[in-house]
Amino acid sequence: MSGYFKYLFDGIKSLAIGLKITNKEFLTKPITLQYPHESVKMTPRYRGHIELIRNDETSTHQCVSCGMCEKGCPSGCISVKSKKVPGVKGKVLTAYILNFTTCSLCGQCVENCKFGAIRFSNEYNLASRRKEDYIFNLLERLHPEGVPEPKVDPELLKKEQEKKEAAAKAAAEKKAAAAKAAAEKEAAEKESAGGESKAEEKS
Amino acid sequence: MDELIRILSYFVGIAAFLGLNLAYLGWVERKGAGHIQRRNGPKEVGPYGLLQPLADGLKLMSKQLIVPDNADRILYMAAPVLCMVASVILFVAIPWGENLVPREFDFGLLMIFSVASAAGLSILMGGWASGNKYSLIAGTRAVSQSVAYEVPMLITAITIVMISGSMNLNEIVRQQAGGFWHWNFLAFNKSIFMPISFLVFFTCSMAETNRAPFDLGEAESELVAGYITEYGGMGFGLFMMAEYANLMIGCSLTTILFLGGWQCPFGIFPGPHWFLIKMYFLIWCFVWIRWTYPRTTLWGLLNLSWKYLIPFSLVNLLVTALFIKVF
Amino acid sequence: MSTLLGQSQLQETFELNIGPQHPATHGVLRLKVTMDGEYIVKAEPVLGYIHRMHEKMGENRTWNKFWPNLGRLDYLSAIAYNHGYAGLVERAAGIEVPERAEYIRVITVELNRIQSHLLWFGAFVLDLGGFTPLMYAFDEREQILDLLESVTGSRLTYCYFRFGGVYNDIDDDFITGTRAFIKRFRPQIPMYHDLVTGNVILMERLVDIGHVSSEMCRKYGATGPVLRGSGVNFDIRKNEPYSVYPEFDFDVPVYTECDSMARYMVRMKEMEQSLRIIEQALDKIPDGPYIAEKVPKMIKPVKGDYHFAVEAARGTFSMRTVSDGTNQSYRMRLRSPTYSNLSLFEEASRGMLLADALAFMGSLDLVIPEMDR
Numbered sequence: 091m092s093g094y095f096k097y098l099f100d101g102i103k104s105l106a107i108g109l110k111i112t113n114k115e116f117l118t119k120p121i122t123l124q125y126p127h128e129s130v131k132m133t134p135r136y137r138g139h140i141e142l143i144r145n146d147e148t149s150t151h152q153c154v155s156c157g158m159c160e161k162g163c164p165s166g167c168i169s170v171k172s173k174k175v176p177g178v179k180g181k182v183l184t185a186y187i188l189n190f191t192t193c194s195l196c197g198q199c200v201e202n203c204k205f206g207a208i209r210f211s212n213e214y215n216l217a218s219r220r221k222e223d224y225i226f227n228l229l230e231r232l233h234p235e236g237v238p239e240p241k242v243d244p245e246l247l248k249k250e251q252e253k254k255e256a257a258a259k260a261a262a263e264k265k266a267a268a269a270k271a272a273a274e275k276e277a278a279e280k281e282s283a284g285g286e287s288k289a290e291e292k293s
Numbered sequence: 294m295d296e297l298i299r300i301l302s303y304f305v306g307i308a309a310f311l312g313l314n315l316a317y318l319g320w321v322e323r324k325g326a327g328h329i330q331r332r333n334g335p336k337e338v339g340p341y342g343l344l345q346p347l348a349d350g351l352k353l354m355s356k357q358l359i360v361p362d363n364a365d366r367i368l369y370m371a372a373p374v375l376c377m378v379a380s381v382i383l384f385v386a387i388p389w390g391e392n393l394v395p396r397e398f399d400f401g402l403l404m405i406f407s408v409a410s411a412a413g414l415s416i417l418m419g420g421w422a423s424g425n426k427y428s429l430i431a432g433t434r435a436v437s438q439s440v441a442y443e444v445p446m447l448i449t450a451i452t453i454v455m456i457s458g459s460m461n462l463n464e465i466v467r468q469q470a471g472g473f474w475h476w477n478f479l480a481f482n483k484s485i486f487m488p489i490s491f492l493v494f495f496t497c498s499m500a501e502t503n504r505a506p507f508d509l510g511e512a513e514s515e516l517v518a519g520y521i522t523e524y525g526g527m528g529f530g531l532f533m534m535a536e537y538a539n540l541m542i543g544c545s546l547t548t549i550l551f552l553g554g555w556q557c558p559f560g561i562f563p564g565p566h567w568f569l570i571k572m573y574f575l576i577w578c579f580v581w582i583r584w585t586y587p588r589t590t591l592w593g594l595l596n597l598s599w600k601y602l603i604p605f606s607l608v609n610l611l612v613t614a615l616f617i618k619v620f
Numbered sequence: 621m622s623t624l625l626g627q628s629q630l631q632e633t634f635e636l637n638i639g640p641q642h643p644a645t646h647g648v649l650r651l652k653v654t655m656d657g658e659y660i661v662k663a664e665p666v667l668g669y670i671h672r673m674h675e676k677m678g679e680n681r682t683w684n685k686f687w688p689n690l691g692r693l694d695y696l697s698a699i700a701y702n703h704g705y706a707g708l709v710e711r712a713a714g715i716e717v718p719e720r721a722e723y724i725r726v727i728t729v730e731l732n733r734i735q736s737h738l739l740w741f742g743a744f745v746l747d748l749g750g751f752t753p754l755m756y757a758f759d760e761r762e763q764i765l766d767l768l769e770s771v772t773g774s775r776l777t778y779c780y781f782r783f784g785g786v787y788n789d790i791d792d793d794f795i796t797g798t799r800a801f802i803k804r805f806r807p808q809i810p811m812y813h814d815l816v817t818g819n820v821i822l823m824e825r826l827v828d829i830g831h832v833s834s835e836m837c838r839k840y841g842a843t844g845p846v847l848r849g850s851g852v853n854f855d856i857r858k859n860e861p862y863s864v865y866p867e868f869d870f871d872v873p874v875y876t877e878c879d880s881m882a883r884y885m886v887r888m889k890e891m892e893q894s895l896r897i898i899e900q901a902l903d904k905i906p907d908g909p910y911i912a913e914k915v916p917k918m919i920k921p922v923k924g925d926y927h928f929a930v931e932a933a934r935g936t937f938s939m940r941t942v943s944d945g946t947n948q949s950y951r952m953r954l955r956s957p958t959y960s961n962l963s964l965f966e967e968a969s970r971g972m973l974l975a976d977a978l979a980f981m982g983s984l985d986l987v988i989p990e991m992d993r
Contacts (some may be wrong), residue, residue: 100603101820105586111815112329112585112752121759122332133766137773164685194688196779198788210773291711328754426636430658430974503750506821513976514644514747586821588749590975591658593824 107114129215137195138213139188143206144234152234155181159199166190168199177247178240186228191221305430307384314541314616315534316346318576325580347389356526363424364523372419373524373531379411380538382507387545388463390555390565401462402450405546406443409501412539413439414617416503416510416520419532431519435510438500440596444600446497450492452606452613453550453553456483466554469568478551482620484504484613489604494608498543500594512588544575549616631662636974642700644978645746647988649962651981652976658978663969665962671992674902678941678952680946683709683919686952691777693956694990696739696935698730699725699768702781707862708928708939709783712921720786720908722864727901728768728780728799729930734805735764736896736933737887738767740985744884745816746981748825753816760808763801770794770990785911785918802895809892817888826881828870830980833878840967842937846984849883851876854881856931867904868897897929897940920931920949934958934985958993 107223132138132217142151155172167189172181208228218224229237319333320342327334335342357590360366386401394462398404407526413436420432420515455467456477477483478491500507521532548571555568589597639650654661656871674693678686687710690705703725710717738761742754751932765775771781771794772787798913816822832842834850847854855872859866875882921943929938935957942951961984969977 094600097820104820106817107814108819109581110583111811112581115331115752115756116325118331120328120331120333124333126335133770133773135770135773163686164681164688187568194686194692194777194779195774196691197773198684198687201782201787206338233714326751330752331759332755426634434658508749512975514749514750515978517643584752585815585818586750586818587745587825588975589821590825590973592973593821 132212132214136212138223139190139193139226140199140208140210141211141226142186144232148216151203151207153183154205155183158202160207162198162202164196165192165194176250177242179246182240188226188228190224190226204223226228262266311381315537316350317504318537320346322580326584329584338605352529353527356524358528361424364457365422368418368422372415373528374424375410376415376535377531379415380535382408383542385393388466388554389568393431393477393565394463399616400460402460403458406447425523427516428520429523431510431516435503438509438594441541441598442497442500445493445598445606446501448606448610450493452490452610453477455613455617462549464555466549469553469556484609484616486612489605493606495547496602499579502539502543504579506586506588507594508588509591509594540576540579544572547574547575561580646743649988658974660969660972660974663966663977665965667992670989675952675954682947691779693993694987695776695930696736696987697732698778699728699780699932700932701937702778703729704928704930704937704939706781706783706832706924708941709919711928712926713919714941715784715915716912717965718909719906719910721910723905724786724790724910725903726864727898730897731764731768733890733933734894735761736893740887744982748822748979759941766796767797768802782911784915789910794964798898798902802899825979826884828879829976830880830968830983831878832964836964840964842964843957845883845886846961848874848886850878856929856936860929862930870897880980883983902925903937919944920947932957935961954993956990956993958986962986962991
């Protein structure tokens, strides 16, 4: 019988304690952050989609189009497109496509980049009804006003042209030689082609 | 002709009062829940979210009424209407002020209890007619709950009737005149157990109106949404409004029977404002309790009723009878 | 209960489908329940609605490329899963981890564990019909997420660990922030106990409900708080120490009641113990590199069979891999704790009330994507 009443009183007491706590919370100020009116400040390390870093000296990116990020990406959502422009050292980035719909923000691309060309952005306000809106061209996002033409180095251009001429000359000579020796024709052609590509890579 | 005007004015008055309350009790509940949970509640639609009920109502009304394939069409449509009608009819007997009574019955209390039973029926109807297993389980739960809690509730009400010698609600209030120590819940000269009796009645009205922690009928983590699972649009809206109407009836009845209805706590300026203050305070307690406790189970509910509430109310009935006989 | 079932005159049963979309299952789990009135005759869990072949993916990717998958198994204690994988590959490839990195790992794992238990606490009480504790728990959880975001960069699907260390170092802001959080969170736990644990309604729903004996745990391989709630003192952090856990002084809460309440209490106590570990780790953390310097770009473990187990928030998470000496795994095996924990549901829930069974399921703390993998 005493257990019966004890259970009852303990029960009522516990219920009263609960009411006291919720009453206290009712009287304190809400902690909600009213999102569209105010927004959270993102921490610097927040991982948004990746972006190209702008180099202040050259006012453009530092990407050399080596493709390490593309290779390291587990979801295969990066594709780096580049081309060779005469008079410019290395390859020139023409498009850095990030398919953000499949990106898992693991950070392998940022780690793999030896040139410090990409980082995570702080962008989190991304909303769209169309899937295509999440296929970013990071190069265009870096230069919304239009991608600047790569700076052509006149000396390098001259050197390159000379090299090209030399290579062409060599090729022509070899061709002539090859024409003479019909049996060695195939081998000679291959060599000249190899030489050409090697010259390009060296520059 | 006078009678017709009287009926008409009360009809319009009750309809307007109810409409306002049913809409804004939802707002009060959401706002209260919000602040209890360290958040704001409705805020965007109008100042302090005050136009939110309007927006909700418009949304519910503009929705298509879908009857599920398995449903019993007539019962499915009738259940919410019956639930609402039964709740609204009850307001006819509530004495808001000494002279502000839509219809003063001699058997007002009896009328309220008999009509209120229809709410349980309509829930079972809705649950059965939906053709959904969750709804059916919820319907049976709600009925067993109603039956279990009507017993202690009626016994407690009979105690009050014994004290007052009347079933006329206005008469019951009149007898509690002159300060809060004359109110029934502190009427120690009638029975020493009256405060306990008040708690029993309050708990029972909470269970009768299917409010948390006794909301077994719409236990959302077990039965999805209980008997309203298959209802959308205004069918759902009617069930919701009926729930708030029942809540108001439960609180009004507690006010009348135990807290002196329209009587002033200090014996001056009695009137409808005191009635409303007491009723809204009790409603707030309901909201407060709902957002504090977890839900009971069916066994816990029945245990509480048969092990605690019914013995207590019976003891109080006996003690009251003894007091009346002796003093 | 079984006698009650036997006496029932009407032996008519019906089938009830709970899930895959149901408020109580917290994910796409389906329960095929045969019911006799409100009693459960048989509850059969149906899995596979979110199967993503993580094990197979592990066998088709290089070791480095498997990282993002680890955050998507148990999305609530992802850092512990990171730890499991890091430990596995470090053991396989023989990579030494600097001490500072291990401390950072322990701090983040324990913060993550508290976060996971807080979410469980809220969701569990929500299962029981109380909505408010969920919001309080989320308030605290938000603080942890902010802290972890400031160091890992993500809020849920962490991909923070690397072979030989972590992605980036922690700073002083993180350390002071964590200390402030501990100071703020400590007094909250008694508040939870007052509001929830002591509540008579909750006691009624948890005490003596959902009995899981230690034999049953052994039979189904249940681990974590489910096992410790059944009176078995087993915690990988103590029994099979890894990382720098032996250096910390902490207790493993064990309750012998075997009911839902015991499992509840184990998790609540574990939060306090995790706070203790974090405090000690913050005091002891040494200076030094946060990632090993000589980690090969292309990891090729020696041919062999490797195994590593960690204590995640839900129990023992262990990984086993068979390496054939190439830069990919030959066989990757993930042992997820909730899969074993759910398998005892069918036996334990027999004869329960529907409401009790769902409360019991909540006490098992299920994360469905981790179960299905």
